[in-house]
Amino acid sequence: MADVTEITQESKSMVPARNRLVTALNAWFQDKILHAYLLGIFAGVLLERTVGIVIARLLGLRDLPVLFGLLNVFEAFGDLDLSGILEPLFPTTNIPNPWQQAGAALVDVLVTIGSDIPLALLTTLQVTAYNLIIYGVPVFLAALVLNPALRGVVRRLPRAFNLGLLVALTYGIFWAWGGETAYRELVLMYLGINIILTVSLNLINGYMGEFSVGHAGFMGVGAYAASVLTMRLFTDSPAFGPALLPGLTDLPFGLHVLIGFPIALIAGGVAAALTGLLVAFPSFRTRGDYLAIVTLAVNFIVQAALNNMEIVGGPRGLRGVPLWSNFTWVFVVTLLSIFAIRNLVNSTFGKGIVAIREDEIASGLMSVNTRGVKLVAFLTSSFLAGVAGGLFAHVLAYVNPGVFGIFKSTEALVMVYLGGMGSISGSIIAAFIFTFITEALRPLGVLKWVLIPLLLILLMIYRPQGLFGNRELHFNIGGREEE
Amino acid sequence: MMAMEPLLEINDLTHYFGGLRAVDDFDLTLYPGELVGLIGPNGAGKTTIFNLVTGVYTPSEGEIIFDGEPIAGKAPHTITGLGISRTFQTIRLWDEMTVLDNMRVAHHGQIEYGLIDAMLHTGRYQAEERRIIEHAMELLHLFGFERYASLPARSLPYGDRRRLEIARAMATRPKLLILDEPAAGMNPGEVESLMEFIAWLREKFELTLWLIEHQMQLVMGICERLTVIDFGKTIASGAPAEIRTDPQVLAAYLGE
Secondary structure (H helix, E strand, O other), X not given: OOOOOOOOOOOOOOOOOOOHHHHHHHHHHHXXXXXXXXXXXXXXXXXXXXXXXXXXXXXXXXXXXXXXXXXXXXXXXXXXXXXXXXXXXXOOOOOOOHHHHHHHHHHHHHHHHHHHHHHHHHHHHHHHHHHHHHHHHHHHHHHXXXXXXXXXXXXXXXXXXXXXXXXXXXXXXXXXXXXXXXXXXXXXXXXXXXXXXXXXXXXXXXXXXXXXXXXXXXXXXXXXXXXXXXXXXXXXEXXXXXXXXXXXXXXXXXXXXHHHHHHHHHHHHHHHHHHHHHHHHHHHHOOOHXXXXXXXXXXXXXXXXXXXXHHHOHHHOEEOOXXXXXXXXXXXHHHHHHHHHHHHHHOHHXXXXXXXXXXXXXXXXXXXXXXXXXHHHHHHHHHHHHHHHHHHHHHXXXXXXXXXXXXXXXXXXXXXXXXXXXXXXXXXXXXXHHHHHHHHOHHHHHHHHHHHHHHHHHHHHXXXXXXXXXXXXXXXXXXXXXX | OOOOXXXXXXXXXXXXXXXXXXXXXXXXXXXXXXXXXXXXXXXXXXXXHHHHHHOOOOOOEEEEEEOOEEOOOOOHHHHHHHOEEEOOOOOOOXXXXXXXXXXXXXXXXXXXXXXXHHHXXXXXXXXXXXXXXXXXHHHHHHOOOHHHOOOEHHXXXXXXXHHHHHHHHHHOOOOEEEEEOOOOOOOHHHHHHHHHHHHHHHHHHOOEEEEEOOOHHHHHHHOOEEEEEEOOEEEEEEOHHHHHHOHHHHHHHHOO
């Protein structure tokens, strides 16, 4: 029977495994050790910290480009005023002919855009040149010079040591880059939080094949739970009265943060995971579109509950959360989250999650405890969303229910689908792109919420599988495999 | 043989789909090492019986005792854990997963590490994963799939997919293997080698086998006993030679 040649025709509904982008990137990264690239970037960052402003001025830029010049380019369009165009839809005053006025406003906007384009083009040229000089040249040189120099050494080092080295190097890069301005550090913290949100949502939407659209709900529960805990224990607040453990704040080296913050984050995660049960139990009986509606409902329930709990400030939100998050905290927690999810989905246990996506009935019959696996997947995903929420609250020092609504959930969805369902490296790259683009679009104000959905529409038409599909990037990190 | 404890005992198994009595007072006793067939016209309720025994459906009435333990109404993974595994009428591999991963996941019921072990790659996790992968590779080697371990399951040709499904079922370490139309879509030559394959499987793993099949060449060739059902009712049971000439069976297959 082995000579049966009939090949079954498979439907094309699944994510195609082949992905030219990933193949090309992997070929590129296999060619040279990752150390060389990272050292190149590190050199670039150091170059920017020392002579960046000089080079920026020489190129005719006013200041150091904060986010690789993305902000500078969009700032050119900063004075767009769209309110006139929308006037007929939302009339504020009694105008005799609103449509005529809207037409005039549209012409105004077009003229402004037209007149801004030369400036935008010039700025684009300037920041491109800046990025090439500051980052491009060092990375190119490092790849060229350091790769042959370090390759032999790196190959002989143990793999675990190499991994540690690369993590330290990555931390160094972010630390040096983010240390330039407080704004950059803030963006990096948003980046870490977005990565945790994306990777954890990918576990459900990518690996398990369900469609969760209420991820921000879990983030909200985590944010509030962690905030209430830290405020109650360590701060005097009008909401909860004097701190329960005021003595601890006198400990040297901020030891109370070192003890209190992980506990608060875990508490936030646990609270979010318990909320995740609201989705996990229905998932035993229903799936697909119906479960998606359940996740949406849970998001709204969370928001409504927070809005109506006077003890946490209701719709006004909770003020006075201690500002405990910093880049290091976010970096460490993000790294742990990525590793936990990566290890989970590569384990035999975690592959049961994918098996449920592929064929739930066959999974049960092949000894997969489908309910148990679903429970673990939903709890893990919502736990991490809760931890991200805890970090978020301690970045902003203020939480309010409005933040954790469908908009935030949609952002997480956009990142998952941009990166590719079932790809962790895709999720991380997508979080990078999305975080930087949303920051860069800030000068455009309301237009941002036109451009981001537009991006999603284009993505769904031209690259529905996302950037990486279900493939992962593999880097050449050297080192021998340890037993 | 009759002195042995039965491996599987089904008494008065009845199942309704709404008002339809899909399975009607079905009885069967399987002894260890037997190879028994279940036949009947399309829609007679054969697959429903398999689904009741493996836990896909909960029986409306009746009892199912496997290895001395009542299993009616238990969850599929629990029943599989006790030692019943199966294949499907239409192939149900996890198509987008690799051949090796298909084998690995079928070890799910045997995993002895916890979630935290998996996330942190503890020593226990590594030892357990090594054991699972070794067992999976051993089976793949035995079934001749070693070379395809890293290919997606969908990329294998039809006949190989059928055999991979059996290999995957073997990964759960069953005592009883249930095959739902293993020869579907095969020509007489292929059926011939499938028969050899089933005989080898039974010998190698000391299995008890229970199968549904329409290909009479296979049923008459290898089954020691047959049960024939029609409209959910058992209409005959006995050795293949007796069944072949049973007037009720002929009527069911050929019409009155």
